[in-house]
Amino acid sequence: MATFRLLQLSLSALGVMTSLYAPTTSAQSWYSDSTTYAESMTCTTRSASTGVTPLPTDYARFSETSYFSEPVVTDDTTVYVTANTTTAYPVTSWSYVTLRPTITLDKTTTTKYLTATPTIATLTSTTVVCTNGVTPTSTVTVYRGHYSAIPGQNTTLPAAFPTAVACTVTFTALIHVWPTVQGSGTVTSTVTPSSAGAVTSTTITETWPTTVYRSTVLVTFGNYAVATSVATVSKACKPKPTVTYEARCAPSNLIAEMDGQGLDVVTFNPRFTFGGWADMSAGDPSKCCQLCADNRGCVASVYWAQSNACLLGYVGGDERCPEAFTYHAPSYWEPRLAQIYQVGSGCGTIRYVPGG
Ligand SMILES: *[C@@H]1O[C@H](CO)[C@@H](O)[C@H](O)[C@H]1NC(C)=O
Numbered sequence: 365m366a367t368f369r370l371l372q373l374s375l376s377a378l379g380v381m382t383s384l385y386a387p388t389t390s391a392q393s394w395y396s397d398s399t400t401y402a403e404s405m406t407c408t409t410r411s412a413s414t415g416v417t418p419l420p421t422d423y424a425r426f427s428e429t430s431y432f433s434e435p436v437v438t439d440d441t442t443v444y445v446t447a448n449t450t451t452a453y454p455v456t457s458w459s460y461v462t463l464r465p466t467i468t469l470d471k472t473t474t475t476k477y478l479t480a481t482p483t484i485a486t487l488t489s490t491t492v493v494c495t496n497g498v499t500p501t502s503t504v505t506v507y508r509g510h511y512s513a514i515p516g517q518n519t520t521l522p523a524a525f526p527t528a529v530a531c532t533v534t535f536t537a538l539i540h541v542w543p544t545v546q547g548s549g550t551v552t553s554t555v556t557p558s559s560a561g562a563v564t565s566t567t568i569t570e571t572w573p574t575t576v577y578r579s580t581v582l583v584t585f586g587n588y589a590v591a592t593s594v595a596t597v598s599k600a601c602k603p604k605p606t607v608t609y610e611a612r613c614a615p616s617n618l619i620a621e622m623d624g625q626g627l628d629v630v631t632f633n634p635r636f637t638f639g640g641w642a643d644m645s646a647g648d649p650s651k652c653c654q655l656c657a658d659n660r661g662c663v664a665s666v667y668w669a670q671s672n673a674c675l676l677g678y679v680g681g682d683e684r685c686p687e688a689f690t691y692h693a694p695s696y697w698e699p700r701l702a703q704i705y706q707v708g709s710g711c712g713t714i715r716y717v718p719g720g
């Protein structure tokens with residue numbers, strides 16, 4: 365549709381610049397007058413059976429460009445000629461006047477915000493130091509407890525996840541070619557601005573007032589911070605230690621899609637803040653979920669599948685069971701391949717908002 369409009373536009377622009385002339389015999393020379401572009405894209409998606417853990421991490425896109433040309437097709441029944449006509453154009457002179465009044469308001473007060481950054485929680489992760497010389501090569505993960513799916517949650521993992529999208533883009537440049545002839549006959553018009561007409565002058569007045577307030581109210585608001593710490597535990601290790609996570613953190617129980625689409629945050633609680641560090645649980649959304657369950661005050665874990673980043677969500681203030689954020693399932697995210705959430709072990713919540 366956009367291409368069609370472009371073509372229309374370029375033809376109507378031509379209509380202004382040149383005038384239609386009566387059909388003649390063969391054209392003497394050729395020239396290109398305008399170019400329009402058309403683009404079309406078709407995509408196919410490949411899938412593999414790799415599940416939520418680990419997630420596909422390669423999002424590279426490949427593109428290939430092919431060029432082709434088609435024979436120039438011309439139509440001799442309509443030819444265009446250029447001719448000279450003189451038209452006067454109006455000249456406008458502009459001048460600016462800037463007024464800078466100062467307004468003092470007796471009864472109005474202004475509010476000045478002071479920022480403070482109170483620490484509302486400490487996020488701890490545990491590093492195990494093996495004292496018996498054994499380096500674990502892999503872990504066995506078990507999930508304890510019971511998880512009740514939230515309304516509308518699909519806890520069946522798909523058999524295959526999208527791994528690659530291949531697209532073919534066809535890009536066509538249309539060069540419009542017209543014959544030029546030295547026509548004899550009646551030329552209707554061509555607008556060639558060449559002489560100045562009457563001069564009109566315009567003055568623009570800009571007002572930039574400065575407002576002065578009699579009194580100021582000071583308000584302190586929080587930019588909450590989450591401190592981080594790493595605890596070290598020294599113990600004898602097994603070659604294949606068992607890791608126990610909560611049932612809510614099992615890959616199938618993580619909230620990774622709704623209505624068949626991937627998830628994205630809509631609005632955060634005004635007192636929301638993220639805590640965490642890079643690579644906190646790279647490649648493992650279940651570990652991200654368990655870190656939230658283990659850390660007091662964490663309302664929800666947010667694992668970002670596109671970048672393998674885990675962040676833990678906290679809410680400052682005194683509310684006992686705060687709602688950390690609302691989320692939706694926009695049509696542009698593949699199911700389970702956008703943000704992956706789960707609530708922590710407190711009573712804080714997150715809320716699904718249906719609709720893209
Ligand atoms: C248009 O004007 C130019 C310059 O004044 C002149 O060289 C040219 O011959 C004119 N063209 C026609 C078709 O009268």
Ligand SMILES: *[C@@H]1O[C@H](CO)[C@@H](O)[C@H](O)[C@H]1NC(C)=O
Nearest residue numbers: 518519520521522523623624
């Ligand atoms: C749940 O997800 C599975 C795997 O993607 C799919 O086959 C099934 O149709 C989904 N169920 C519902 C009710 O959407």
